[in-house]
Amino acid sequence: MGSTTDPLSLLLAALKEQPRGMSVSDLAAAVGINRNTVSRYLDVLLVAGQVEMKTYGKAKVFYPSQRVPIAAMLNFSSDLVLVLDRDRRIVQANDAICAFAGRERDDVIGKSIETSPLAAFDHPLIRSRITDALNGREAAEELRFLRHSDELFFRVKFLPTVFNDGTPGVTIILENITEARRAEEALRESESLFRSLVENISDLILNVEGDSTFSYVSPKSMEILGYTPEEMLQKTPFDFMPPADAGKVREQFDALFADPRPRVLFEWTMLHRDGSPVILEVSGTPIYDMIGDFTGYRMVCRDVTDRARALKRVAQWKSFLYSVVNNIPSMVFVREIERDMFVFANKAAEIFLGVTREEMAGKRADEIFPQEMATFFADGDRGIAGRSAPVEARVSLSGGRTLMLKKIPIYNSRGVLKYVLGIAEDITDRVSAENRLVAERDRAKGYLEAAGVMIAVIGANGTIDLVNRKGNEILGYAEGELTGKNWFMTVVPERLRERLQRNFQRLVAGGVEPPHSEKSPVVTRDGRERQVIWHNALLRDTDGRVVAMVSSGEEIAEDPDDQEHASCA
Known part of the structure; x- marks a missing residue:
């Protein structure tokens, strides 16, 4: 065996040539080393995971390891992995960290962090944690790095490591959590925006659980109902309603929870802290948990008390005006332009024409009026479109009656002529009195002149x-x-x-x-x-x-x- 040949490499080479396994004696003979020395090297290879051993009785047979080498395993990881020796030199760097640095592995191995292409990770905190790991203490940190114009976040683990020769080292694993951080930040911003929206919109937001209790009440409750959200939590809508209305709302809830689906507007009457009624326009949206189970409703409640009161006043005024129009002595008709038919007539018109308003509805002028009146009312919008002032005419009927007729245009919100309001006043007695007055005036004037x-x-x-x-x-x-x-x-x-x-x-x-x-x-x-x-x-x-x-x-x-x-x- 040459003096420069690594004994461990010789042993591994011999085992590769005999994949069925070799004993200590076989290996000692193959590499030319005594059995005791071969046994010590085999222990090192076992610890390193490069060989495997099986026992047959008292005999020990060694095989090449079928496990993947640690360096290859590191490349499977998407995390950035560095292995440093006791002198803080880089001895292992996986593909992910090389790609991050944009350099080849040979440009990184054998260099310290501060002199390598990974100098961006040369941070006082990292140096301190490397020292801790070399002393056997595991550590973890979350760090922020600026790379070009990007802000990156990493969760860094510092793991104490022992090499084959028993010397200490450090394995550094950097998990890129930038996207998670951005997602968390976006979530916080979204939550902040939602909270700001809920707190500032004019509507009251209520989350109602399956037992009809409130699990969430927006801060608008104080303004609309006079109660803080805390005072309303775990209570039901019925606790804030007049008893007569609570029963109807219970029935609504039974229908809502029996068939969960978005509901269009319905109306609640709740009681303010001062006892005054508050009319709410409510829409409900079902809430589902993570696995899709229905858990309750989110109610969006708008205070329409003033609108309801205004509508009530409008309805009262409509009723009042209808009563006035229906009972004035003049005849009143309403004619719809598009369908060329009359849609309303008052009581005076019924009496004068001798037909009911139901009988007049849907008919044309020539089907309702005497010829002289029909001629005036039947010409539709001719002569009246574009005008705001009424069109007037005096007609004498064949029976001796005299009428003053008016047509008044009524336009819709787009300025299109929609209806014509017709008014007919029987002025027979007034005309007769005027004629008598004129005759008396002329007679008196004759006396004066004579x-x-x-x-x-x-x-x-x-x-x-x-x-x-x-x-x-x-x-x-x-x-x-x-x-x-x-x-x-x-x-x-x-x-x-x-x-x-x-x-x-x-x-x-x-x-x-x-x-x-x-x-x-x-x-x-x-x-x-x-x-x-x-x-x-x-x-x-x-x-x-x-x-x-x-x-x-x-x-x-x-x-x-x-x-x-x-x-x-």
Whole structure:
């Protein structure tokens, strides 16, 4: 045997040539070493796992080991593995750590960590833990490394190791936990976001277990119900409900838990701490555990108390308005444009047309109304589309009745004409009264025009409301020319104007009554004065207030001495 030949290698080579096994004596003869020395080397190879031994009686037979070498086993691991000797030199480095460093194994083996391509792991804490492991103490740490722009996290184990020759070493196993850390961080952020969302949304979140107790209550409970989440935990929804409502909700829960599936909105009434009712709009989502078993419901509850009250007020107003519309004396109809049919009629319409609203519903104008009304209502949206003001018309029916008809456009939220509101008012009696009034007015006007004296109506503010034909002739004005002008500034001589106007204001104030007759001059259009003897009467409204003075005057011969005695006309 050469002096430089490794005895262990010789023994292994001999065993490989005899895979059926060799005794100590056979090996001693094959390699030229005495039996005692061969026995010691075989013990080392057994400890190292490079040979196996079987006993046959007193004989020991040795075979090459069928186990995978430790270096090969290290390469199976996805963890980064280093083996250091007592001098902290790298004696083993698996494929994973070489790939991480981006170098070949030959560039790493035999070097210290700080001088190798793995210098990134030369950290004071790592050096300290290597010392501990060389002294027989196992250690583990979680470390953060910066590699280029990436932040990496490793769980590092330092394991005491003994080599074949009995010298100490260290096995360092680095488990890359970066993805786990990122997942944990994402989970924390998600939980933080969820917690912030739950705490800040306006809805109350409740987790209800199979026994109907709360296992989670969001902080919004304090704002909505006046209770802290801790006060509500392990209690049931029924503990916070009026007894009359609790029974109905129990039935809902029986249905929910018997058939777990997402439920659309339903309504709860719960009691605030102060005893006031709180109306909640609730939606339920089933909760399942990790193995898919149903465990309860997550309830999202929105406080709709104000909305419910508003809807109730709207419903009340609708009922009130419906009652008003249904009972007003005018006829009211609603016609739908798209289907060209009437969908509503009030009580007055039923009485006037002699048919019920049910009989009118779904019919066209020509099937409901007399011809004169049908012509107005049957033209659909013609002449009304795009308008906001109503369209009006007066029609006379063949039976002698007179109606005032209106069509009012009703648009939807998109500005499209949806309905036409029709109103029909029977104005027969009013038209008859107007006609009588016009006849009486014309007759009275005829009397005034036929009178042989001047007649003037002066309003409470001194303006001329009326002067008859005789008065216009005396004063020299055309018919209607004086209407609206101030009596005192137009027909009263300037020297008498202030005094007569002051007397008129006292009459209007109700302090005095006008004399039965008086003389007072007037100024004609051409500036001449003419003497008139006046008879005055005050016109009052229903409250007794003076609204005008009616004066009738008869021209007389001039008497200069009488001009200073003029009163007010």
